[in-house]
Amino acid sequence: MTTIKKTVHVWSPLIRIGHWTLVISFFTAYFTEDDFMNLHAWAGYIVGIYLLTRILWGFVGGNYVRFRGFIYSPAKIIGYLKNLIARNPQHYIGHNPAGGAMVIALLVSLVGTTLTGMKLYAVEENKGPFAITAQQAQLQMRSISLIAEAKAEDDDEDEESKALNIDQKVNKQAEEFWEELHELFANLTLLLVFLHVGGVIASSIIDKEKLVKAMLTGEKDVDDTYQ
Numbered sequence: 443m444t445t446i447k448k449t450v451h452v453w454s455p456l457i458r459i460g461h462w463t464l465v466i467s468f469f470t471a472y473f474t475e476d477d478f479m480n481l482h483a484w485a486g487y488i489v490g491i492y493l494l495t496r497i498l499w500g501f502v503g504g505n506y507v508r509f510r511g512f513i514y515s516p517a518k519i520i521g522y523l524k525n526l527i528a529r530n531p532q533h534y535i536g537h538n539p540a541g542g543a544m545v546i547a548l549l550v551s552l553v554g555t556t557l558t559g560m561k562l563y564a565v566e567e568n569k570g571p572f573a574i575t576a577q578q579a580q581l582q583m584r585s586i587s588l589i590a591e592a593k594a595e596d597d598d599e600d601e602e603s604k605a606l607n608i609d610q611k612v613n614k615q616a617e618e619f620w621e622e623l624h625e626l627f628a629n630l631t632l633l634l635v636f637l638h639v640g641g642v643i644a645s646s647i648i649d650k651e652k653l654v655k656a657m658l659t660g661e662k663d664v665d666d667t668y669q
């Protein structure tokens with residue numbers, strides 16, 4: 443028989459507010475684009491700020507927040523999942539081994555989504571942190587003009603329209619590439635979110651863990667079976 447021994451403060455306000463802000467911003471970004479590009483980009487920037495803070499906290503934060511506190515070997519992760527399925531779960535005060543692996547996967551995928559989003563914004567609209575300056579654009583156009591000059595010699599088309607054509611083609615290809623990659627990362631993150639929420643629900647049912655409550659209040663009731 444296990445008895446509840448103490449209540450531990452696991453998640454700081456920064457982690458909790460950060461998590462729920464991330465949830466709102468992620469879904470806002472996911473369901474807005476095209477006509478709501480400003481909102482989309484700003485929701486994405488909030489995700490970016492969350493990521494910078496959370497990654498920094500992964501190195502300097504407290505025991506349960508630091509990466510080295512919840513990154514486990516594949517053997518430990520598999521072992522944890524086997525025990526969970528056998529309905530003999532091990533208890534962890536912070537992230538359990540499977541939850542910890544999911545947090546890392548979510549963070550990596552979110553970094554990919556945000557960075558490719560910013561790159562796409564620069565390629566499509568020349569906006570955002572990766573937008574190029576007028577001087578860089580001029581340099582780019584000049585090198586394209588040189589290619590066009592060489593090509594125009596064996597063609598009827600004049601050099602300027604050839605350069606514009608090449609520029610448009612290069613831009614279109616870059617746009618398609620970054621759009622595909624951004625969409626891929628956004629959908630990969632969404633898939634991970636489904637698994638993440640599924641994991642939280644499974645732990646709550648099988649493990650009788652009140653994980654969502656802990657992410658709201660910051661506190662967990664633990665006993666001596668917790669590690």
Ligand code: HEM
Nearest residue numbers: 457464465468536537538541545548635639642653654657
């Ligand atoms: C309504 C849906 C969601 C619920 C109920 C939920 C619930 C939770 C819970 C309970 C934890 C703590 C897990 C533990 O104790 O080990 C957590 C952590 C986390 N969740 Fe969610 N989550 C949701 C949506 C999301 C979404 C949409 C994302 C990302 C786009 C996300 C990313 C994360 C991350 C990165 C952590 C780690 C927190 C940290 O260590 O700072 N979650 N979530």
Ligand code: HEM
Nearest residue numbers: 471472475476483486487489555559560562563570625628
């Ligand atoms: C985690 C945050 C983000 C999510 C979940 C997300 C999700 C998406 C999705 C699902 C699309 C539609 C892709 C398609 O169907 O082709 C999209 C498009 C786009 N996103 Fe993001 N995005 C995020 C962050 C960003 C950021 C930070 C920026 C730039 C500041 C950005 C810029 C764009 C642009 C320019 C498009 C193309 C819009 C269009 O031409 O219709 N995204 N994003």
